Amino acid sequence: MKSSKTPRLSRRRFVGGTAAAAAVAGFPAIVRAQSAPIKVGILHPVTGPLAPSGQQCRAGAIMAIEAINAAGGIASLRGAKLEAVLADAQSKPDVGAAEVEKLHEAGVAAIVGPFASGIALATTQAAAKHNLPHIVDVGVVDQVVTRGLTNTFRFGPGISRIVDVAIENLVTLNDQAGKPAKTVMIVHEESAFGTGMAKTLNDRLPGKGFEILETISHANPTRDFGNIALKVKGRNPDILIPSSYYNEFVLLSRTLRQQRIRPKAVYAILGGAASQYRFVKEFPEAAEYIMDCNHWFDARNPEALALKKKTEDKGLFYSYEVFLNHECVRLLADAIQRAASADRAAITKALAESNWSKHFMPYGPTKFVNGQNTGAAPVNTQILQGDIKVIFPANFANAKPVFPAPQG
Amino acid sequence: MLELSILLPAILNGLTTGAVYALVALGLTLIYGVLHIINFAHGSLLMLALYLVFFLHALAGIDPYLALPIAVPAFFVIGYALQRLVIGRASHGKDENILLVTLGLSVVIENLALYLWRSDTRTIETPYSFDTVNLGVAFVPVPKVVAFFGALIVAGLLWLLMTRTDLGRAIRALAKERHGAKLVGINVDHVFAMSFGIGCACLGAAACLLLPGYYVSPQVGHSFVLVAFTVVVLGGMGSFIGALLGGLIIGVTESVGGLFLGESLGQLAIFVIFIAILLFRPTGLLGQKA
Numbered sequence: 001m002k003s004s005k006t007p008r009l010s011r012r013r014f015v016g017g018t019a020a021a022a023a024v025a026g027f028p029a030i031v032r033a034q035s036a037p038i039k040v041g042i043l044h045p046v047t048g049p050l051a052p053s054g055q056q057c058r059a060g061a062i063m064a065i066e067a068i069n070a071a072g073g074i075a076s077l078r079g080a081k082l083e084a085v086l087a088d089a090q091s092k093p094d095v096g097a098a099e100v101e102k103l104h105e106a107g108v109a110a111i112v113g114p115f116a117s118g119i120a121l122a123t124t125q126a127a128a129k130h131n132l133p134h135i136v137d138v139g140v141v142d143q144v145v146t147r148g149l150t151n152t153f154r155f156g157p158g159i160s161r162i163v164d165v166a167i168e169n170l171v172t173l174n175d176q177a178g179k180p181a182k183t184v185m186i187v188h189e190e191s192a193f194g195t196g197m198a199k200t201l202n203d204r205l206p207g208k209g210f211e212i213l214e215t216i217s218h219a220n221p222t223r224d225f226g227n228i229a230l231k232v233k234g235r236n237p238d239i240l241i242p243s244s245y246y247n248e249f250v251l252l253s254r255t256l257r258q259q260r261i262r263p264k265a266v267y268a269i270l271g272g273a274a275s276q277y278r279f280v281k282e283f284p285e286a287a288e289y290i291m292d293c294n295h296w297f298d299a300r301n302p303e304a305l306a307l308k309k310k311t312e313d314k315g316l317f318y319s320y321e322v323f324l325n326h327e328c329v330r331l332l333a334d335a336i337q338r339a340a341s342a343d344r345a346a347i348t349k350a351l352a353e354s355n356w357s358k359h360f361m362p363y364g365p366t367k368f369v370n371g372q373n374t375g376a377a378p379v380n381t382q383i384l385q386g387d388i389k390v391i392f393p394a395n396f397a398n399a400k401p402v403f404p405a406p407q408g
Numbered sequence: 409m410l411e412l413s414i415l416l417p418a419i420l421n422g423l424t425t426g427a428v429y430a431l432v433a434l435g436l437t438l439i440y441g442v443l444h445i446i447n448f449a450h451g452s453l454l455m456l457a458l459y460l461v462f463f464l465h466a467l468a469g470i471d472p473y474l475a476l477p478i479a480v481p482a483f484f485v486i487g488y489a490l491q492r493l494v495i496g497r498a499s500h501g502k503d504e505n506i507l508l509v510t511l512g513l514s515v516v517i518e519n520l521a522l523y524l525w526r527s528d529t530r531t532i533e534t535p536y537s538f539d540t541v542n543l544g545v546a547f548v549p550v551p552k553v554v555a556f557f558g559a560l561i562v563a564g565l566l567w568l569l570m571t572r573t574d575l576g577r578a579i580r581a582l583a584k585e586r587h588g589a590k591l592v593g594i595n596v597d598h599v600f601a602m603s604f605g606i607g608c609a610c611l612g613a614a615a616c617l618l619l620p621g622y623y624v625s626p627q628v629g630h631s632f633v634l635v636a637f638t639v640v641v642l643g644g645m646g647s648f649i650g651a652l653l654g655g656l657i658i659g660v661t662e663s664v665g666g667l668f669l670g671e672s673l674g675q676l677a678i679f680v681i682f683i684a685i686l687l688f689r690p691t692g693l694l695g696q697k698a
Contacts, residue, residue: 051528234414
């Protein structure tokens with residue numbers, strides 16, 4: 001046994017250790033220079049039939065996160081950066097719900113997504129189990145915000161509001177042209193979004209003096225609209241109202257043109273491609289005169305236009321999926337900033353009290369009632385001469401509507 | 409709704425769709441009807457063929473119709489190899505085993521496709537994709553017209569093969585009497601594999617004719633395989649003309665049924681007709697009495 005005359009802890013070591021400890025205790029900023037990044041779940045259907053939209057959504061969300069981080073992150077949390085945790089709902093509600101569980105386990109502070117109504121119903125429910133705040137980027141069906149889930153916040157408008165505005169504008173359009181239209185036919189995709197739209201239209205249109213001849217649903221994906229086009233031809237409605245996702249809307253429009261079927265107006269409500277630059281660019285003849293009531297940005301706002309340029313420089317089209325997701329992420333950042341915390345409950349509270357006006361949507365400051373941003377509203381567009389023009393409301397309009405569409 | 413201007417285009421649409429169903433069923437009827445091999449991998453193989461044609465177009469710019477000389481031999485080889493090396497070996501000659509082996513194969517192929525190419529639906533654009541043939545009463549899309557005549561030609565070629573060539577005779581002999589065929593010196597394994605190969609070659613042709621007006625995704629085979637089986641049994645097992653007729657009947661039924669009953673219920677009409685024909689003519693339309 002060695003006698004330890006020299007203590008293990010020499011005096012030098014002791015002094016050195018104390019000095020180091022003092023430095024750590026006294027100068028926390030040096031050691032904890034950067035706060036831990038705040039994880040944000042970005043959940044969209046980037047594969048499957050909804051992939052075109054899902055990928056646009058994801059691009060918009062990531063651009064916002066990059067911009068926020070480049071501008072210094074969350075100031076109230078010492079410049080903490082946002083970190084995107086990407087998830088793929090594969091265009092299926094059950095997969096979306098499973099991804100929410102994974103995001104919860106990854107420790108995200110909030111979720112933004114998941115684009116589709118059917119998927120949103122599942123993901124918000126799954127997120128509610130963990131009190132995880134969930135900002136719904138698009139998901140327009142009414143049930144998203146009528147189930148009493150306190151974790152759910154929808155920045156954009158829902159079907160009820162959209163249909164109200166759409167019908168109001170349709171009546172105005174018809175009146176202004178001398179009421180040439182009386183009959184309507186509805187073609188909608190068969191999941192929650194399209195079915196919800198069709199039901200709401202069936203409830204409200206007859207009361208405004210329009211007769212609904214027929215309501216047809218189609219599957220996702222559908223690659224042959226031959227029969228549906230024939231039915232439209234047979235019934236010969238004055239106005240056709242389609243509500244579909246991108247691919248199917250494009251195919252329906254092209255099939256109608258191919259079969260020489262021209263109603264007085266194709267008045268889409270949330271038409272999947274009816275206000276999409278990609279559609280206008282790829283198929284200008286099929287797209288001409290199509291009207292849409294859809295999400296749109298305030299074209300007078302320079303930030304919106306700057307993002308449009310940035311998006312197009314990346315080789316992407318500036319679609320509603322991009323700008324809605326971009327603004328939803330910024331909405332979240334504003335909430336985190338005011339909560340000064342990455343805690344889920346704090347963020348949820350901050351969102352509920354949100355009064356954010358620094359966005360570029362035509363909404364006014366945010367105000368959430370039961371999870372719905374009450375100021376949110378759609379805009380009416382028409383594709384004229386290869387460009388998407390706003391025709392209603394008057395204070396955002398930059399073109400006069402062409403109605404009825406020229407026959408021939 | 410019953411006006412000719414609506415009904416006639418629907419019937420024409422149905423005929424063209426039916427021709428494609430017939431083409432898919434032709435391969436199946438050769439494999440199923442003649443060899444009594446229940447090929448559950450038929451839909452997945454069609455899906456693979458569609459992907460082949462898709463990638464030939466997307467990566468090499470080859471028009472789908474011009475891809476016929478590539479897709480048909482390629483799938484003949486794939487079919488031959490599959491039967492010779494996988495199905496034939498794994499089944500040890502028992503029919504029940506073949507069912508499971510082909511089912512397993514279809515699961516493997518489908519999930520491999522899902523892994524490699526994701527579940528997005530892919531389509532191609534060709535200059536003639538949306539051109540129509542103006543028949544006065546209807547505008548029929550060009551790809552569908554080509555598919556219709558293509559299917560007829562393939563059916564005719566198959567019939568010639570089966571009736572005029574030695575291979576065809578060998579296949580028919582093998583189907584009728586396996587042991588007898590062996591005794592007269594027919595190489596059973598080789599002829600089985602040739603039949604499977606020819607059946608798959610039909611899928612290659614079907615894919616080239618189908619892609620311009622349709623789409624491909626890993627799940628696309630499902631919608632075809634069920635209809636194909638229906639067509640095979642409806643037409644009479646082993647009869648090519650029967651498969652052709654059956655395909656056309658199913659196509660028209662689906663189209664007209666969809667027009668009157670809605671897209672989903674239209675599918676019901678197919679199976680109602682199917683049951684009706686089997687009730688009154690169990691061997692199918694042109695099948696031989698057992």
